[in-house]
Amino acid sequence: MNDHSLVSATRGFQPDKNQQKNILWQKRFGKGLPLIYTFHTDKERNLMMPTSTLTKPKISENSQVSPFLVFFLMTSMQFGVGILGYARYITHFAGYDAWISILLSGVSTNIILYLIYKIIERGNKNDMIAIHKELFGKWLGGLLNLIVLSYFFSYVVTILRSYIEIVQIWLFPQFPTWELSLLILLLVYTFVVGGFRTVTGMCFLSLVYGGFLLLLVYFPLEYAHFSNLLPLFNHSVPSLLRASKQMLLSFLGFELIFIYYPFIKNPDQSKKWAHAALMYTTFIYVILAIVIFIYFSERQLSHTIWSTLAMWKIVKLPIIERFEYFGLAIWLFVILPNICLGVWTVTRGLKQQFSIRQIITLPFILTAILIITCLFKNRIVIDKLNTAVSMTGTTFIYFYIPILFIYQWLFLKVKKND
Amino acid sequence: MKWPWKKRRKKLNMPEQKPQDIKELFKHMEQSDDFSHFKHQQDTMSCWISFYKTICGLESVHREILPYIFKNNVKNLMDIKANLPIEDTLVTKDLRQIQDKMLEGHMAVQMKEDDSECLLIPAPSTENRQVTNPETETSIVGPKEGFVESLDTNINLVRKRLPLPNLYLKETKVGKLSKTRVSIIYIKGIANQENVNTVWQRIKTIEFDQIVDSSTISQIITDSHHSPFPQFIDTERPDRTASAIAEGKIAILVDGSPHAVIVPTTIVDFFIAFDDYFITWHIASFIRLIRLAAVTFSVFSTPLYVAILTYHYEVIPRDLLATLISSRAVIPFPPIFEALILELTIELLREAGARLPTKVGQTIGIVGGLVIGTASVQAGLASNVLLIIVAMAGLASFTTPNYRMGNTIRLIRFPFLIAAQLWGLIGIALCFGFYLSHLLKLTSLGRPYVEPFFPPRFTDLKDTFIRIPVNKQITRPLYLRPEDPMRMNKTRSQEKRDIDE
Amino acid sequence: MTKNKKWIKGLFILLLCMNLTGCLPTDVVDDIFTVQAIGFEDAGDHKILGTVVAPIYAQTQSTNQGTGAQSQGTTDTFSAVSHSDKEVIEKLQTESQQQLKLGKLTVILINDTLAKKGIEKYLDYFNRDPHIGRNVFVAIVDGSTRRLLDNQYASNPDVSRYLFDLIQQNIKRNFPVTNLHEYFYDYYGKGINAFLPVLKKHGDHIEIEGIGLIKHNRYIGLLPFNKYAFIFKILNEPCDQGTYAIKLSRHNFVTVKNIGSKVKYKVRNGKSAKPEIFINVNLNGIITEASVQNNPQKYIKAVSKVLKKDLENKGKNLTEILQKRGVDPLGLGDQVRSYTRNWNEHQWYQHYPDAKINVNVKVNITQTGITE
Structure with a gap:
């Protein structure tokens, strides 16, 4: 009788050693306080968490990547075109206190990442497609999946179109959009057909190449005005928050782990790397923002659309002047992982949703991107696209994910009690 | 999709003659004039002796085999076999075996001409080149031995460097016509068995009529047939082969080829000269870094010149601008043509130099380099700045220790040039992207080709561009998945001594 | 797979043809x-x-x-x-x-x-x-x-x-x-x-x-x-070069070379009608050109003193001129902003002519060359 009640209270998972001892104890001495209080470790708590009935996805080890590469997958996905001009948008609200807003955004993304990992773990390490289907049923879940995938899709379009725009303004005003877009998408095709590993390789190498560009912050320091940062906290909290909301477009991209999670070897170990990645991104954004703030005066910055690029104008090396031309070419490798991983995610999502082979959907997705990038003709429209995607992304991350988290919890609890 | 001009060819059947009995076989062989088939008559017995004069060592036949057969007490094949001081003799009735062995240099002895049973005595001639210096991978310090065209000598060279019972050797014959002996060598217990199986399986399934050289094998069993990058390294140095085997790699030796093919390899191996291991680590690392810089320069310098001069004059510093413009002022061609002309000239010089005998080759180099270069600048066909760049790029590409990789580097800059002309710096970046995607997808024996870089494995970085000291190289390359990854006992080798101990 | 590759190759050829006919405009x-x-x-x-x-x-x-x-x-x-x-x-x-x-x-x-x-x-x-x-x-x-x-x-x-x-x-x-x-x-x-x-x-x-x-x-x-370039420079930014000649007495001139000067601003009462700004310059110099002297220790002290006075006067002059003209190329307003919460640009320009600006120069002469 006693046994039964104890077991029923812990239904759904194996009673651990301590509990077994407790059971023995109670058998001998009757009901009362348990002998040993159990302090659960994380792992045990995970076991106790209501889990879904989904089966664990199986991905062949050949296409999986090491957990520490999540660091590169996340950071390279976050660095895109946003970093070229983000400083201007955030100073609009928080002036030169805006670096605090970056920190705030960074902290909040870490919280969201924690939720994402929890959602995936409760979904028995499945990707978002499967979790949606489990939680909302075939039709509603499918619809939600399509919405999420189309958000990822538009994210890719934004990045690509913005890059092309910068190239057109800076290097080749006569470069036809379709041509550059086609070239980049062909390149993306060659990466994505190589599978997730190749895409991860691109992410890894892009951070190496992009990391080199960070050294360039040394040159503007010659014209630094450190007093620009003072006085600290000269802006109200709401304006700081508004700036951190503006900052979010630059932080988007880490939510793609919802889809590529099953491709990580020993995914439990990837957690720390994922958080480290977000911290690294935050750190880089803050450093870069501070350099931009001390290089430009506030009103000057508000007139500068791509502040990071404009800053490179001052770089002068013995055989290269005007580094922004090289910088823009190298920047291709910073945006490539965005597009590659984004496209891969969309095709993978479609495969999970409709079981269409990725090799078939890929050309169609790329063609669609090509056509859509050509439809955006001028700066105003592109800016609108940016804002729209940023809004969608913010909503997705800050509203939808917490809601999903709570809903999943309730759903699994109710299911269990049935 | 079928191409109209690619008509399916009819299967060409070799006129296959399967001799029915031994008489027919010898008859067939006798059509070749170097086949000798004669009756040996003696008091006690008579026998038929047949062999190919050209592949049997006549001297050994005369001195070591025939006298024993001519002895009086010999009565039958078994007696001959017992008398001969030669191992590996064989009495058989198998026609196939008889044919194969005789073509390898065995001589056959029969009691009667139509007797199907015959004794096969090995008497192959061992015409062979002396072991000499390696030709393409020369080194200043270190061993001076190079492989030769004989498989057995080559195996000997390797085995004496690794006197181990578990240095395993597997041999097979490949090629419908050439029947070339191909063997793979590896150390059991270090080399990954999966790698061994893959190589073995790939070699066994080769369908080709003639294997001329080890490069034929490496071309056939390579992972990607369309890649400009060589995926297996070939070396003519037995020391390099031995050390690769000791790392857990597998060497493929082919009879008739003075090159061993080492599998699997990564891109880094192609930029390592074996000399690097004979000098101290700082110097070796410095030289490797120079080589890396040279390769980068060689590939990118001309495309960058074209891109910058065609589209991005802004990045040229003003002092350099004066030099560049004044050197280009009278050139009638756009930079791309100028660059292509000069690059092709360099390629011509290289090719001419390689094809001509050494002494003439040197003259060609001097004539080409000095005369054509100076003349083209004076005639206003090429700018002197570009001439310097192209010449330096050519020079830099020669620093690649591996000949095949050098060829690849020669080739891959041309797409860069075209991309630079079409889309400037963006074009170069795009072109680089295509190469990158190709390299990331490339495998060597199923192992990633750009390994220590991606997938990043930091322990394997110790022998790439920086070579750390030998006594710190504790592990074997991990991408090989060696069955025994430790090169030395870590605790013993890393023991720390106190001062004055 | 192969079909796709063919498609890609076809595109490539198309692209090349298009580009070889119509390149981007070159410079x-x-x-x-x-x-x-x-x-x-x-x-x-x-x-x-x-x-x-x-x-x-x-x-x-x-x-x-x-x-x-x-x-x-x-x-x-x-x-x-x-x-x-x-x-x-x-x-x-x-x-x-x-x-x-x-x-x-x-x-x-x-x-x-x-x-x-x-x-x-x-x-x-x-x-x-x-x-x-x-x-x-x-x-x-x-x-x-x-x-x-x-x-x-x-x-x-x-x-x-x-x-x-x-x-x-x-x-x-x-x-x-x-x-x-x-x-x-x-x-x-x-x-x-x-x-x-x-x-x-x-x-x-x-x-x-x-x-x-x-x-x-x-x-x-x-x-x-x-008259003003040197003082303007050392008040505006840290610098490590530049020479300055001063008159010790009627016929006695000396040239001091600046080998590193730093400037620090301090602000008091930034929001009031009479903000107070302290400009502290720390100047390290060497004497490059001087007439004969007997006691180097004393001489250096004397030069430092004269230099300090001279530069402070010049600085005062300069700021007075700037205030009178109502221009602020030294960015004093920016300095005040960095010390003042909720600083207002418009207000500052009203207060600027009345601002009290103190120039303090600390001179440190480190050497007199290879002769004494």
Whole structure:
């Protein structure tokens, strides 16, 4: 009788050693306080968490990547075109206190990442497609999946179109959009057909190449005005928050782990790397923002659309002047992982949703991107696209994910009690 | 999709003659004039002796085999076999075996001409080149031995460097016509068995009529047939082969080829000269870094010149601008043509130099380099700045220790040039992207080709561009998945001594 | 898989064909004229006269390669009159043999009468165009820019080169840092006004006359170079070069070389009607040129004392002039902002003339050269 009640209270998972001892104890001495209080470790708590009935996805080890590469997958996905001009948008609200807003955004993304990992773990390490289907049923879940995938899709379009725009303004005003877009998408095709590993390789190498560009912050320091940062906290909290909301477009991209999670070897170990990645991104954004703030005066910055690029104008090396031309070419490798991983995610999502082979959907997705990038003709429209995607992304991350988290919890609890 | 001009060819059947009995076989062989088939008559017995004069060592036949057969007490094949001081003799009735062995240099002895049973005595001639210096991978310090065209000598060279019972050797014959002996060598217990199986399986399934050289094998069993990058390294140095085997790699030796093919390899191996291991680590690392810089320069310098001069004059510093413009002022061609002309000239010089005998080759180099270069600048066909760049790029590409990789580097800059002309710096970046995607997808024996870089494995970085000291190289390359990854006992080798101990 | 690859290959060929027929427009270096200096001046009747200088590089002499001599390039100068700077450049193209390209621009000159009417509208184009660098010097010319540019100078036949080097070497010494970026930093900055070098042609040479003060994008006056450049520089920024001559007594002059000075600002009562600003300069110097002396210890002390007094007086003078004119090229307002919460730019300019500015110079003479 006693046994039964104890077991029923812990239904759904194996009673651990301590509990077994407790059971023995109670058998001998009757009901009362348990002998040993159990302090659960994380792992045990995970076991106790209501889990879904989904089966664990199986991905062949050949296409999986090491957990520490999540660091590169996340950071390279976050660095895109946003970093070229983000400083201007955030100073609009928080002036030169805006670096605090970056920190705030960074902290909040870490919280969201924690939720994402929890959602995936409760979904028995499945990707978002499967979790949606489990939680909302075939039709509603499918619809939600399509919405999420189309958000990822538009994210890719934004990045690509913005890059092309910068190239057109800076290097080749006569470069036809379709041509550059086609070239980049062909390149993306060659990466994505190589599978997730190749895409991860691109992410890894892009951070190496992009990391080199960070050294360039040394040159503007010659014209630094450190007093620009003072006085600290000269802006109200709401304006700081508004700036951190503006900052979010630059932080988007880490939510793609919802889809590529099953491709990580020993995914439990990837957690720390994922958080480290977000911290690294935050750190880089803050450093870069501070350099931009001390290089430009506030009103000057508000007139500068791509502040990071404009800053490179001052770089002068013995055989290269005007580094922004090289910088823009190298920047291709910073945006490539965005597009590659984004496209891969969309095709993978479609495969999970409709079981269409990725090799078939890929050309169609790329063609669609090509056509859509050509439809955006001028700066105003592109800016609108940016804002729209940023809004969608913010909503997705800050509203939808917490809601999903709570809903999943309730759903699994109710299911269990049935 | 079928191409109209690619008509399916009819299967060409070799006129296959399967001799029915031994008489027919010898008859067939006798059509070749170097086949000798004669009756040996003696008091006690008579026998038929047949062999190919050209592949049997006549001297050994005369001195070591025939006298024993001519002895009086010999009565039958078994007696001959017992008398001969030669191992590996064989009495058989198998026609196939008889044919194969005789073509390898065995001589056959029969009691009667139509007797199907015959004794096969090995008497192959061992015409062979002396072991000499390696030709393409020369080194200043270190061993001076190079492989030769004989498989057995080559195996000997390797085995004496690794006197181990578990240095395993597997041999097979490949090629419908050439029947070339191909063997793979590896150390059991270090080399990954999966790698061994893959190589073995790939070699066994080769369908080709003639294997001329080890490069034929490496071309056939390579992972990607369309890649400009060589995926297996070939070396003519037995020391390099031995050390690769000791790392857990597998060497493929082919009879008739003075090159061993080492599998699997990564891109880094192609930029390592074996000399690097004979000098101290700082110097070796410095030289490797120079080589890396040279390769980068060689590939990118001309495309960058074209891109910058065609589209991005802004990045040229003003002092350099004066030099560049004044050197280009009278050139009638756009930079791309100028660059292509000069690059092709360099390629011509290289090719001419390689094809001509050494002494003439040197003259060609001097004539080409000095005369054509100076003349083209004076005639206003090429700018002197570009001439310097192209010449330096050519020079830099020669620093690649591996000949095949050098060829690849020669080739891959041309797409860069075209991309630079079409889309400037963006074009170069795009072109680089295509190469990158190709390299990331490339495998060597199923192992990633750009390994220590991606997938990043930091322990394997110790022998790439920086070579750390030998006594710190504790592990074997991990991408090989060696069955025994430790090169030395870590605790013993890393023991720390106190001062004055 | 193979089908897809074929499709891709087909696309590639298509792409190549399209590109080989219609390339992007090229700017091959020897097919363009790289404009290196541009000057604007008032042509009356609301028109401006623009002058550009593009060096013409002579070809390398293939015959005298042995000596390696490269004949000195000459320059080509074009001028045109029009309503706006963009129009001027368009008009100039009609005169030029090759396309004029502004990507390597190094000097922008504006004539003083034009500068008095407003500078920003001539510089906006250069701020906007992505091809223009930021290490471009902007200067005001006392007199005609055309006459200044269209002239052969003894030191360098290429006038743009001469101008660039002139300003650059002076920035390394006594002149405060200026370029296009710094100009726009100051121009857009709150509580800070821009300044520009003022140049004048003196026969065969060009001379920096002084620091041109800019208020609300108009040129309003000049600080003479000899009198104020050094003090302006050490008050404006840390510097590690520059020389300064002082008078010890009637016939006794001494030259002190600055080997590292730092400036620190302190602000009190930033929001009040009478803000108090302390400018503390810490100057390390060496004596480079001095007349004979007996007691070096005493001498150094004496020089330090005189130098301190002299610089403090000059600083006081300078700030008084600036306050009187109502311009703030030192960026005192910006310093006050950084010390004051909720600082208001408009309010600051009302308080600025009454602000109390204290200049404190601490002189530390470290050595007297290799002789005593």
